[in-house]
Amino acid sequence: MLSHIRTMWLVFLHLFRKKETIEYPEEKVDLHPRYRGRIVLTKDPDGGERCVGCYLCAVACPVDCIALQATEDEYGRRYPDFFRINFSRCIFCGFCEDACPTYAIQLIPDFEMAEYNRQNLVFEKEDLLIDSQGKYPGYNFYRVAGLEAGVKKKGEGVNEEAPVDVHSLLP
Amino acid sequence: MTTTQQIWIVIGVLFVLLNIAAGLIWVERRLLALWQDRLGPNRAGPLGILIVLADTLKLFFKEDWIPPFADKWIFVTAPAIVVGSVLLSFVIIPFAPGIVVADLNIGIIFFLAMSSLGVYSIVLGGWASNNKYALLGALRGASQMIAYEVFMGLSLMGVVMLTGSFNLGDIVMAQQHLWYVVTQPVGFIIFLIAGVAETHRLPFDIPEAESELIAGYHAEYSGMKFGMFFIGEYLGITLISAMIVTLFFGGWLGPSFLPPLAWFAIKLFFFIGLFILLRASLPRPRYDQLVSYGWKILLPLVLANVLITGAVALWLRGVRL
Amino acid sequence: MSTIYIDNKTYEVKQGKNLLEACLGLGIDVPYFCWHPALGSVGACRQCAVKVFKDENDTHGKLMMSCMENIKEGLRVSVADKTAQAFRSQVIEWLMTNHPHDCPVCDEGGSCHLQDMTVMTGHDYRRYHFKKRTYTNQYLGPFIHHEMNRCIQCYRCVRYYHDYAGGKDLNVFAAHNHVYFGREWDGVLQSPFSGNLAEVCPTGVFTDKTLREHYTRKWDLTTAPSVCQHCSVGCNTIAGERYEKVRCITNRFNSQINGYFLCDRGRFGYEFVNSANRITQPLVRHQAVEAVDEATLMGHMRKLLSGQTLIGIGSPRASVESNTALMQLVGRENFYQGISDNVGFIERRIVEVMQTGAVQPASLQDIQQSDAILVLGEDIWNTAPVMALSVRQSVLKTAAHQALEHNEGIPMWHDAAIHELVQHEKGFLANCTISASPLDEISTCVLRHAPDDLARLGFAIAHQLNGWLPRVLVDEDTLAYIIDIAVFLQQAKRPVIISGTSCYNEALIRAAFDIAVACKATGNEVRLAYVMPECNSMGLAMMQAPSFESAVLRTTREKNITAIVLENDLYRNVPALVADLFFNSVEHCIVLDSLNNPTTQQADILIPAATFAEGDGTLVNYEGRAQRFFQVFMPGHTTLRESWKWLLKMKAVRAGDTNNGVYHPEDVLAQAEQLLPQFAGISDSAPHHDFRINGQALPREPHRYSGRTAMLSNLAVSEPKPKQDDDSPFSFTMEGYPGMPPSPLIPFFWSPGWNSIQAVNKYQQEPGGALKNEQAGKLLFAYIPDAKPGYFKDIPEAFVVRNNKWLLFPQYHLFGSEELSAYAEGVRELSPEPYVALSANDAAQLGLGHGQTVTVKVFEQAYDLQVQIDSSLPNGLVLIPAGLQNMPVMNWNGYVSLIKGSGKP
Structure with a gap:
């Protein structure tokens, strides 16, 4: 009984504490750089689209809100023909960023994306693509990958030997 | 007491009571918030008191489903x-x-x-x-x-x-x-x-x-x-x-x-x-x-x-x- | 059965297998690369190492490759042994040192055997930081993409392409760690079975180029079990769809039919479904706006269908359901086959002899296991390619069995040893055709004759087998061959006779039957196969309706006839003159089809029909096996539906019945059974639409299917209700029974840890064996072991070369001769230009050289064609490619004249 009264008294004293609430639109929130907010598609250091349309973000997504279609340019470089995120379904879990093998898809510290119309929460590639490398500068997947996609020739990538001469008889 | 007075008392009591009951919506939320180190409803009207109105309107316009x-x-x-x-x-x-x-x-x-x-x-x-x-x-x-x-x-x-x-x-x-x-x-x-x-x-x-x-x-x-x-x-x-x-x-x-x-x-x-x-x-x-x-x-x-x-x-x- | 001990547990396993197969069969996962159930073991990749112990006291043991270890009684092995595990993970680490960082852009990713095996062995972090080896790629044609960097040197590609399929232009080059798998130079892969490289290769060196055009990962495909539509073999396939486009066809293993491999026409011909030439909306012609909605269409239909005599033209490429629905709509006496009389006559004969039940039809498995094959007149390489592949296996296997008779220590699975032992020995194959075939090089006996002579040859063989049959006069040389063939057929335990319709010669059918019956009389287990022209030719022929010419005759005599043409381009089956006459004599013409063609141009009402991807149906293959193909996806156009649904609706409209009932495929098939008793049992060719496991439907999509809430959100942010399927046990979503479905209902092969097509191991009773509870369709021809059919004794006259007249025959081409696959871009690219083939002698007489132009007169119509000199062709015959787009129907098996020089400027 006494402990109940003590509890009530202590709770009552909270009347005079500093409040945790921030008066949001007037006062902005201080977000950590790795805050999982708005999803963007980034570009590599050479200005090309980083996304290679591997579908790993789509399959990692627990709410299945990512849909894309991979296609290829004349040099064999893969890129998404369309890339759609339905933010009205997104739970901002960041699995897509974890799954992305090319640092293309990134979650950035921005959450101000409310809309009056749900349809406006469906973002296409044009809405997602930003002209920046985002959190991971300096990485270009096609320089590290084995295949030739107009970025580098066979054997000119990172840690690659020159192509094998099939006709050579040298040991 | 005359009947008219009686009626006025009835109306007055009813009016005050229902207002208190409605106002408690706001009072309770504010007080609970303060005791939980929050601010509570503070946007609609002075100190957020119009939340009462908003809430009542909401209740009135909600689908009345049986x-x-x-x-x-x-x-x-x-x-x-x-x-x-x-x-x-x-x-x-x-x-x-x-x-x-x-x-x-x-x-x-x-x-x-x-x-x-x-x-x-x-x-x-x-x-x-x-x-x-x-x-x-x-x-x-x-x-x-x-x-x-x-x-x-x-x-x-x-x-x-x-x-x-x-x-x-x-x-x-x-x-x-x-x-x-x-x-x-x-x-x-x-x-x-x-x-x-x-x-x-x-x-x-x-x-x-x-x-x-x-x-x-x-x-x-x-x-x-x-x-x-x-x-x-x-x-x-x-x-x-x-x-x-x-x-x-x-x-x-x-x-x-x-x-x-x-x-x-x-x-x-x-x-x-x-x-x-x-x-x-x-x-x-x-x-x-x-x-x-x-x-x-x-x-x-x-x-x-x-x-x-x-x-x-x-x-x-x-x-x- | 032998008792073996794996990790101190006792197992009973079959003898004659290797340890790897036994482990996989028992559900013990052992990683492997170079072994393949269809290719056997060579012990090259060292990935399947296990510890083998001498006896129970041996604690040390030694590492052995499980794929090279025979099952012995009391064998003691350990798969989980630490050393073995470490060895396996080191092997894969070595294999991975040069493997590029390509998975995100590799088409194999998500269905990759290398990924699966890497995960299985536990190698998860790269320690090799030196330079990676690279290769340049080759252009390998429109079907296969080459990315040589990804190679792990398992040699499966060469062993499949070169040894199994007999291709010559893919091999291994260079030495040591520079070995290169490819062609001598860039160019189209010559083997028509090259598509299987995409499935055989455990990594992404060879991938499906058509899939690359609209790439989708395996986990994102909506799939359904399907049956190939491009020849009469009826290979089992899996068709995958996304965004209402068919994305790829993969093999659906079935031990009775196609096994592990498909031909390129079947694998890559699917693109006709996505063709721009598709009919998507009903059209009512002769009015301002031709495209109409369903209500308007039915309004027109009501007028057209009542008060008119209806005749129906069936189709050899439409399902049994559609043909039955048409027969029901127009009445049995008004139903005609949509094929010409000369083909119809041959097909009727085939059905007649098969229905005697005297000889068992030969499935592809029977062909693979036979020990002597006679091909009589059919160019199976081009008309039934996977059958030709099976014939090749029979030849190789027979040779191996013969070689092993004297070397008992070598097990059958030991591919390398068998190879050494067999060298160039061959099993018995007699290939008797009009002209050369790639099968010739593995044939023991090659004969080239005109079809009539081939039939005489057949009757002569029959006479050799049974002296009571009439004697045929042949020349000395041929007689030697005939005796040879007869002896081999007589000695064989399981001979197979193959013939077919492609020679337009009915005597061949009789001759093949006579040989088979004569063989049976000598006591061996003989089988017979007749290759048919199209995927449901057998189903249509079994309906025993008159041919198209009878319909034409009737329309010219009667008035007020409305014709309903079902999925059939008549201009491909009969000469244009006949087809034109037909369309001019009928009052109205309703055409149902999936692609625009000359016949659909003639339609007054054109109705869009579903292809195999958008509808359900049943096909009867060459051996009378009824197999169901299941709808892969629901098309966006609501008017795009199966012909049989349209026809049933039309029937209701005609009867003035407004509430037409719901029919499922098996209901229509049940009606077919009632109408035509020869179809008895066809309604059970696949589980019914209400089949459920634990009350659950079977999902068409794997549980990892992605993008459900975003795929259509650009149209409307609220997801639509999933499409409902009332016609099959499948759902259009990933929800449903998660376990292994029964064999006719396998929409995709997947098992935990096995994402690649190799997961099929888990669905089989034993690796390489039949599927668990395999039901490979329903055989409609009952075998009656003691049937005593009469022999045919009517022998055709020998072929005589005529002066200035040449007998014209079709030359079928794997790419281009089949109607639907010709709409696929790659197939069109590989299909030949029109030509006329002449024997060297005839060409010399006419003074024609290779590549010159000659005018061929057919039906008073002249065609300028390039000359090809075919030295294997008998004199007096000419060949013109059959069924090419923009080529009219020729006077097959009729005489034509050649006029030299008019084509020159």
């Missing part, structure tokens, strides 16, 4: 019962000298009768919803009511014995020198506890317990029918607070620099605040704990209180005789 599996007429009637019975209880409250709707000489008995009627709304609402959670809520409500109704009445007997009257006006007047909270502390505490249980407010909101029964007996209700239960609850808080003030804290009595009505209001709001503080600070007991607490501890205690008060009263009268 589940196809429900017993339609009982389903519709149930929420009206709770508001009706609580409002009728206010009839006997003396707000200030002369401001009382009906100065009945069986005031307390009438109050107990009306508050017992309130349980019908819970039982019928839960029953008519034809939903297992609602029915469980209704069952809990009924057993809780039976348990606490008994000593709620008994806890007031000390006051009645000391005054020698069921009339609330007489009880207030009998406290001119000493509030009954001093002579009847056990009665006060037990009435407070029973009152919380009677209004099924936290921590005794067993019939609706969100975390166990979703929303208990009113799980299927929406729109203004839910609003009736909602208003009924706030009216209940006001009623119990008013009864506590009247029975134990001298009603409208107070130093003359303020009018009697103001004293009544100040005391009333203090107890309403206490109700909200209870909600903010105490956890909900288990259902069996609540019931066994009522029957095994409070009932013997209140019986002892009646016995001792009776003995002392007799003894005092005997000395005088």
